[in-house]
Amino acid sequence: MTDFQFITPSEVMEYLFCPRFVYYMNVLKIEQHEHRRALVNKGRNIHQLKLVQNKDYLRKKAGAKDKLIDVYLSSEKLRLVGRMDEILFLEDGSAAPLDYKYAFWENRIYKTLRYQQVLYALLIEEHFAKQVNKAFIVYTRTKNHLEEIALSSKMKGQAKEMLDEVFEIINLAQYPKATTTKRKCEDCTYRNLCIS
Numbered sequence: 001m002t003d004f005q006f007i008t009p010s011e012v013m014e015y016l017f018c019p020r021f022v023y024y025m026n027v028l029k030i031e032q033h034e035h036r037r038a039l040v041n042k043g044r045n046i047h048q049l050k051l052v053q054n055k056d057y058l059r060k061k062a063g064a065k066d067k068l069i070d071v072y073l074s075s076e077k078l079r080l081v082g083r084m085d086e087i088l089f090l091e092d093g094s095a096a097p098l099d100y101k102y103a104f105w106e107n108r109i110y111k112t113l114r115y116q117q118v119l120y121a122l123l124i125e126e127h128f129a130k131q132v133n134k135a136f137i138v139y140t141r142t143k144n145h146l147e148e149i150a151l152s153s154k155m156k157g158q159a160k161e162m163l164d165e166v167f168e169i170i171n172l173a174q175y176p177k178a179t180t181t182k183r184k185c186e187d188c189t190y191r192n193l194c195i196s
């Protein structure tokens with residue numbers, strides 16, 4: 001079997017939702033219905049994005065002195081490809097990904113979103129040889145609320161472990177354990193296939 005080459009942070013987010021998604025999608029190649037994709041991609045609204053991207057005060061608030069917009073990065077070492085809305089270069093010499101979400105700020109950062117940012121951080125660190133200690137999310141439906149997420153070395157290590165686990169499922173065709181959160185199964189695309 002040829003080893004699978006690259007995955008995206010979105011695929012790792014699917015893995016975090018339930019490891020079996022990776023098996024169904026990448027091993028058995030059974031596409032899920034659009035609704036989960038829509039959930040993962042919620043916050044992608046190009047028109048809205050363009051409007052907010054004109055607002056430089058958000059970057060100033062984040063402590064940025066320079067930026068790159070709509071950046072695509074890949075890493076052979078990590079076997080990861082990702083597209084970021086922006087990369088900010090901060091006054092303290094570090095860098096940070098910034099993502100726009102067409103969503104309301106709900107006073108919490110979901111684990112999936114947090115680790116998506118950690119994966120972006122790993123890509124940025126490799127490409128720009130800069131430390132990435134934080135990420136920023138702009139919630140455009142709550143008056144462009146700017147939320148800062150701290151990214152630790154421990155989280156980066158965990159994200160690398162997640163990548164290894166995803167590749168193990170794909171390359172060894174390993175059927176993973178089901179999610180322990182049973183309510184996720186209730187409206188899951190794969191519930192008819194799934195052996196619990």
Ligand code: SF4
Binds near residue numbers: 189
């Ligand atoms: S039915 Fe449950 S265990 Fe199976 S893939 Fe869906 S969420 Fe995961």
